Amino acid sequence: xxxxxxxxxxxxxxxxxxxxxxxxxxxxxxxxxxxxxxxxxxxxxxxxxxxxxxxxxxxxxxxxxxxxxxxxxxxxxxxxxxxxxxxxxxxxxxxxxxxxxxxxxxxxxxxxxxxxxxxxxxxxxxxxxxxxxxxxxxxxxxxxxxxxxxxxxxxxxxxxxxxxxxxxxxxxxxxxxxxxxxxxxxxxxxxxxxxxxxxxx
Amino acid sequence: xxxxxxxxxxxxxxxxxxxxxxxxxxxxxxxxxxxxxxxxxxxxxxxxxxxxxxxxxxxxxxxxxxxxxxxxxxxxxxxxxxxxxxxxxxxxxxxxxxxxxxxxxxxxxxxxxxxxxxxxxxxxxxxxxxxxxxxxxxxxxxxxxxxxxxxxxxxxxxxxxxxxxxxxxxxxxxxxxxxxxxxxxxxxxxxxxxxxxxxxx
Numbered sequence: 001x002x003x004x005x006x007x008x009x010x011x012x013x014x015x016x017x018x019x020x021x022x023x024x025x026x027x028x029x030x031x032x033x034x035x036x037x038x039x040x041x042x043x044x045x046x047x048x049x050x051x052x053x054x055x056x057x058x059x060x061x062x063x064x065x066x067x068x069x070x071x072x073x074x075x076x077x078x079x080x081x082x083x084x085x086x087x088x089x090x091x092x093x094x095x096x097x098x099x100x101x102x103x104x105x106x107x108x109x110x111x112x113x114x115x116x117x118x119x120x121x122x123x124x125x126x127x128x129x130x131x132x133x134x135x136x137x138x139x140x141x142x143x144x145x146x147x148x149x150x151x152x153x154x155x156x157x158x159x160x161x162x163x164x165x166x167x168x169x170x171x172x173x174x175x176x177x178x179x180x181x182x183x184x185x186x187x188x189x190x191x192x193x194x195x196x197x198x199x200x201x
Numbered sequence: 202x203x204x205x206x207x208x209x210x211x212x213x214x215x216x217x218x219x220x221x222x223x224x225x226x227x228x229x230x231x232x233x234x235x236x237x238x239x240x241x242x243x244x245x246x247x248x249x250x251x252x253x254x255x256x257x258x259x260x261x262x263x264x265x266x267x268x269x270x271x272x273x274x275x276x277x278x279x280x281x282x283x284x285x286x287x288x289x290x291x292x293x294x295x296x297x298x299x300x301x302x303x304x305x306x307x308x309x310x311x312x313x314x315x316x317x318x319x320x321x322x323x324x325x326x327x328x329x330x331x332x333x334x335x336x337x338x339x340x341x342x343x344x345x346x347x348x349x350x351x352x353x354x355x356x357x358x359x360x361x362x363x364x365x366x367x368x369x370x371x372x373x374x375x376x377x378x379x380x381x382x383x384x385x386x387x388x389x390x391x392x393x394x395x396x397x398x399x400x401x402x
Contacts, residue, residue: 033321035236109320116317119310119376120234132377158390162367165387169370172313175320176333186366189359197394 018056020046025067029110034117039063065127068114072135075107076142083146092198093191095146099163100187102139103171104180112175139164147198154199166190219257221247226268230311235318240264266328269315273336276308277343284347293399294392296347300364301388303340304372305381313376341365348399355400367391 008016024046028037039060043053057063079102086094102108118128143160144151151157170183209217225247229238240261244254258264280299287295303309319329344361345352352358371384 031321033318036321112317112320115373115377116313117234119313120232120237125377129378136374155390155393158387159394161383161387162391162394165370165374166363166367167370168373169366169368172316172369172373173337173366176316176326177330182362186359186362189356190363192356193360193363193394193398196398 014056017046017048017052019070021048021053021056021063022067022070025063026071026106026110029064029067029113030106034064034113037064037113061121061124061127064114065124065131068111068128069131071107071110072131072138075102075105076138079142086146090191092147092194093188095143096163096167096187096191096194098146099139099143100167100170100183103167104174104183108171109175112172136164147194149198149200155197156199159194159198163190163194215257218247218249218253220271222249222254222257222264223268223271226264227272227307227311230265230268230314231307235265235314238265238314262322262325262328265315266325266332269312269329270332272308272311273332273339276303276306277339280343287347291392293348293395294389296344297364297368297388297392297395299347300340300344301368301371301384304368305375305384309372310376313373337365348395350399350401356398357400360395360399364391364395 021042024042025037028042028045032041037060039053039057040050042063043050046053053063057066079098082098082101086098114124114128115132118125140160143164144156147160149156149160151160166186170186173179174183222243225243226238229243229246233242238261240254240258241251243264244251247254254264258267280303283299283302287299315325315329316333319325341361344365345357348361350357350361352361367387371387374380375384
């Protein structure tokens with residue numbers, strides 16, 4: 001143990017190691033996909049011994065689910081920060097840009113790897129299902145808050161759900177082809193639809 | 202060679218073998234996912250020798266892309282057949298049901314495996330990209346035809362694109378959780394929006 005390392009408290013070093021493992025897992029998922037993300041590759045990237053890794057996360061499943069959960073938290077913080085800068089003018093279009101940006105990002109691509117793997121892996125699905133539902137609820141509530149609407153009025157609830165399904169669909173399309181121009185046009189038009197259809201409180 | 206086999210012409214037997222390989226590949230993708238779909242498993246399921254399989258498809262990539270292409274054709278035929286039974290009343294809702302059904306199906310889940318694998322596999326992406334764009338264009342043209350609209354009028358083109366992105370997003374959500382009830386509600390509401398927003402010729 002080096003002198004520097006010995007000066008950092010054990011708990012703090014352990015947390016830092018955990019964080020390095022989570023970040024390395026996300027990077028691996030984005031770059032190498034689910035099947036390329038092995039615990040060996042992750043521990044090498046994170047510079048963490050296999051033993052220490054197993055101490056934090058006993059399986060690839062546990063590691064990857066924790067990584068996507070970590071990612072969702074980071075994403076939420078980033079969304080809140082960016083939402084503070086939203087102008088009042090063209091607010092709906094601005095909110096759509098924010099939401100769509102969440103689904104056209106490395107974060108979404110990492111989550112996509114996990115979701116698709118979970119479809120054919122019952123054990124993984126047990127872990128991913130509740131996480132995905134929680135993230136879905138949070139994103140929905142946040143979209144409502146950003147739009148400044150009352151969910152109970154008119155078709156507001158369904159329109160927000162449709163919006164989130166739309167940006168999810170756009171994100172999936174973007175994972176294969178960079179269709180930013182098409183996406184912007186769809187969001188422009190969608191913002192106008194929402195402007196007419198939402199009941200604004 | 203059995204007597205029965207020898208009575209079937211070579212070309213026909215070869216086509217039948219090819220078809221069995223494609224169907225087995227789709228089944229494997231749906232059940233086992235991309236990483237579980239190996240050429241060995243496919244040839245066993247199809248009851249085709251490894252040599253014959255390699256003759257038809259020299260690599261896993263070639264096999265899987267051909268399988269998804271085959272699937273897209275089968276899906277198109279099925280869609281045309283089901284579209285004939287569409288009632289004139291509530292036509293928009295009926296069209297949405299048809300389109301959404303395409304994305305909540307084993308066919309879509311097999312394609313999803315391929316798309317996600319292609320994101321991190323440059324060679325596969327070269328093959329999948331053009332296929333995906335062609336299927337996208339065809340589905341778009343077909344949606345326009347089913348809705349009986351003129352794409353050039355109003356925001357019709359963007360609304361159809363948004364609709365297809367929406368049902369793609371719904372399909373992705375359905376791959377993990379069976380959320381049929383939520384999906385129906387979103388489609389009900391979206392049909393009403395389209396009824397108001399589309400310029401019907």
